[in-house]
Amino acid sequence: MLSILDLSKNKLSGNLPPGFVSPWMQEVYLSRNQLGGTLTTNLSYQRYWLGVLDLSHNCFTGTISYWISRLPRLSYILLNDNQFHGEVPVSFCLENSKLIDLSHNHLSGHLTSKIFTSNIINCNARVAFSKPNHDMEFVSKTLLYTYKGVPLQLISGMDFSSNNLTGNIPLQIGHLGNIKVLNLSYNKFTGPIPPTIANMSQIESLDLSHNNLSGVISLQLTELHSLSSFSVAYNNLSGKCPQKITQFSTFDENSYQGNLFLNCTLPLLTPKPPLRPTTSDDGDDDGEDGFIDMESFYASSGVSFIMVLLIIASVLYVNPYWKQAWFYYVGVTITGCYYFVVDHLPVPTRYKVWELRI
Template sequence: MTNLKVMSLGRNKFEGLLPPCLNNLTSLGVLDLQYNGFEGTFPSELFHSPNSLTFITLNENSFTDIASLSLFANHINLQVFIISCSNNPNLKLETEYPQFLPSFQLNIFSVSKCTRNGASNHRIPSFLLHQFDLRVLQLAHLNLSGSFPKWVLTNNTKLVSLSVSYNFLTGPFELNSPSKLFDMRYFDASSNHVNDEIPPHIGFVLPNLLSLNMSSSSLQGGFPASLADMTQLNWLDLSHNNLSGYLPHEFGKGTNDLRFLKLSNNNLSDPCLPEGSNFTHLFYVDLSNNNFKGKVPDGISKSLELRMLELSANQLYGEMPSWIGNFKHLGHLILYQNSMTGPIPESFCNLAELKYLDLSQNRFNGTLPSCLNMSPLRYLHLRSNDFTGPIPSVLTESPLLLT
């Protein structure tokens, strides 16, 4: 089949060696071998001579030896290259030796969980300096070091998704793009050693971002008010950093599409959410392990699809709000280690899907409502409070209870 243009074998259970006759497919444009069990040495022979290949994806096979990206230097039509080595512990990816100038302009380059070979083991692949048409760039779990690659954003103004997570990249974290990157939707620099502040103008440069993840990156400084300019933001994870100060007033007004909010394990201070916040679409909120003060914020009261609320290890006080019972799909409510007082409101009985309830280390008092729906409950932690009266008999209706 020497005129074959598309070979898509992905997501099957093929195994064994690739037959050498594949080298005859010089008209091939698309080669998709991902998620199989092909083994043997990396099929370099497939790529020795320039051909019409535009799309190559080799994820999750069991190839061995060395895969050198210089094989593709003269493949002028190449647009997509994807490989993940989580199932390839004996495959080494060589990006620098021999060095090459690419004749292609990639749209998608995705490499993850691969061992890099040679002396430049920790460098970001240098050929990417010559790429100006990238839409997706993923360099995850590669032990990359050096400064955050600001040139990627400067050179590729149509970039949609950038992921450099689980590396050792450091600051300075700069966004020097001369214009707004309107196409950028996903930005993930989590689990690095940036050790710098978030640029105050990040919302101006990336106004249409849907997801921002910079958790566990040693970030410092304050929470930029320009994040409110990301009016389409769905997912924000800045947890496990050293951010300090208040959440700006603009944030509560400008990000009403937010669904996932995780700011845990920082040094942020009161209040939990800016006064006047009006979030309506939240389903996951984790603000634990900060220095927030005040009452449980009203800014989340209209997010009726909320599944997870964790405000533990802060300095919250006051009673549990009655509107907590409006979250009929709430599965996790974790408020431990605060200074909250008062009885559990009767509206609590509306929480029919609660699986994890931790109110320990507060000052709650009164009796536990007898109408509580305990049937889905798996974890119930109430220690170090001032509850009185009998243990509710409805606990006997908790067949899934573990602790």
């Protein structure tokens, strides 16, 4: 019996037949083809073992069929980069799913609280799916990653970006406590950022950019100690940015840009005095604004020079031997300088010098 169907990255086209999923299939990979049409099938939900459904990067249209969201083992749902429209099915078990990617479609409507609460009994009854046998692509921290093996088992995320979803982000979204990636960017969400997002203690990437969100950024978000990628850029947020503490100390202005009424200005620091004064522009050497007091410099230099002369004179007066040696070396030095000058002067000048000597 066929349990894994992998026909991804081909040039398949046309519509999928209603019974393309058999009860024994566990994984279906049909991504990056040219398949289209709507998804219709008749399933006896509890009989099916399907855990992975990857139909991304195709041309499917219509609404997302309700049967997709009600399979008891379905944990990986990749329907991104198609042309689905309509609302997100209420029967989606978002809390117990590993990866749900509905990005880059034409979905509309609200994310109602029923998506996170009404089907909680059915979600708790779902059977855990074993690890997938194929790698999967998923956007995390604004980059497209390919997950496989152990990393694929550890990642969990929900990506509804690049759709036409409207309304408020429901408070019940905080029920997704184990999610690591949440991307709701490039939609039309309004209202405040739910403070219940702070309940997502495992979240690493949070992208709410390019919406119409308003209000202040809840300080409770600073409690997300695993957060390494954060963006609320290009909304209508106001108030002050979260303090530069914990993980939020790593986020720069790019995370907040495009919010005209959001104040992220850091407190001004008192400038430190220069290490050395600058010289005055008028060239004065009076020492008032300069680095060196010239009068003191000249006085100290003169005193030092006189002291050296006095010390030399005292030594020569006390010790006759040093006195004789001193005058001997002075005479040798003068004679050497004289002959150096004579040997390097032009001939006429040299002749005149000899004449003066004679």
